[in-house]
Amino acid sequence: MAKSSFSKVDEYGFERAADFDYESYEEYMSQYLPILARRARKWARLMGNPNSLKRGPVIKRFMRKGVPAEHRAEVWLWASGATQLQEKMGPNLYRELLEETHDIDVVSTIRTDLPRTFPDNIFFNQGDQSEHRNQLFRVLCAYAHHNERVGYCQGLNYIAGLLLLVTKSEEKSFWLLKVLVEQILPDYYGPTMEGVIVDIDVLGELIRLKAPAIHQQVTALGLPWPVVTTKWFICLFAEVLPVETVLRIWDCLFYEGSKIIFRVCLTLIKSQSSSLLACDDFGSLAAAFKSTTSASSTLNCHQFMKSIFQVPGSLSSSTISTLREKISQDRHNS
């Protein structure tokens, strides 16, 4: 049997599943590698010029086409505003937070989740020897004490874990986590997770407008939207979609903000509409939703990222903010 040239562990340290489809992957990589090479050349030229990172249509297109792995940390810090935030708040914040006395309940909650974070990743699954695991502990612990209202919310472990794999720096991961939680996303991780609950309803409303048949089907079979989508929002697709696809989504998330999440959700749902509409009971519908994220179309990240700007149609920031406002008002009035 021909052996695949791809190893059992991907470039981020995730062990590939036993049923991983090497053949399709190889085919897709043969198309994607030249694209990566071209993007790398363009980015190298861009990053070579001082002060060339300026918000505008050119960079926006660059972000949508993907940031090369070697520039991700720097570009994310810039695009998200984390760099400025760090300058404003002082360079020592992270170290100071680590030196504080830490609340034992918070510490033990985080510790419980450490071995449960990416147990299939070689950087995290080497027991207490895993340097990444210790770094993850420190980032989560520092953040929980920095933002006591949020503290530690399950799900942040996956986000911080992936940030560590990309940036290879706890301090950078800390700042990116901070901008995500406090600036890019509405109140997702607070004590009642109000922001997630509202955004799930916003998505429901968008589906009603943009994919009415699916909305009707889901309502008729009685599947509440949160059942399907809570994890999508909380983990920002980490542990939901293939890792390279997640990172490409985050390239846009850091630059364009949280509306990207809705684009991804709508694309996942709309592109599987025929299989969703074919379901005639609750159980098969729940299963069909689960397979939307493992569809082969999600592995081809380049094509997938193109589709999120086409499949859902127009989606303005003001539509989203109006819906968010209306839904949170309705929640408070009821």
Next chain:
Amino acid sequence: MANRGGPAQRPNPQTQGKICQFKLVLLGESAVGKSSLVLRFVKGQFHEYQESTIGAAFLTQTVCLEDTTVKFEIWDTAGQERYHSLAPMYYRGAQAAIIVYDITNMDSFGRAKVWVKELQRQASPNIVIALAGNKADLANSRAVECEEAQTYADENGLLFMETSAKTAKNVNEIFLAIAKKLPKNEQASGAGSTNQGRRLQELDGSPKAAGNCCK
């Protein structure tokens, strides 16, 4: 009669071999082993490092009683306290619940009692509740006495077992005990893909369904 030889392809609810479908929800503090119990029951597996559940997971499994096949729709929920606001959606309309605590952790037993109260107040009045004292294989570090939990379960009319997802002790048994205790007659249930009874129930309990009609 049609149900003479072999398993009936399309069981008639009036005859033997009927299929009943029930919604079952797992509740309890984070890391007590809810997902592990489900994984053991549904797939016969155990993972030393089970990932924490975000939101909820949905699985199905079937158990056979003498004259009935019981199909469980299992909702495995997230245990962290702040996910609590999402929980009612999962236990709404559930006919059965397993409330899990970890026998090595007294706090988790306290949390289990709070869940029992909440279900007694808010869930369907006839819900069958089972209490599972999980991680029974770690009896060396036991913090919750079996008798204490048994007494509490008896006082509150709960099924009770100490379980271990790791060794499989009492895992099938607790689901089986629930299946036996569930009422099979008034539960309207068809075979295969037509679950008229449950479907109506879901709609009744869903405020969103009502909301959309008014739009």
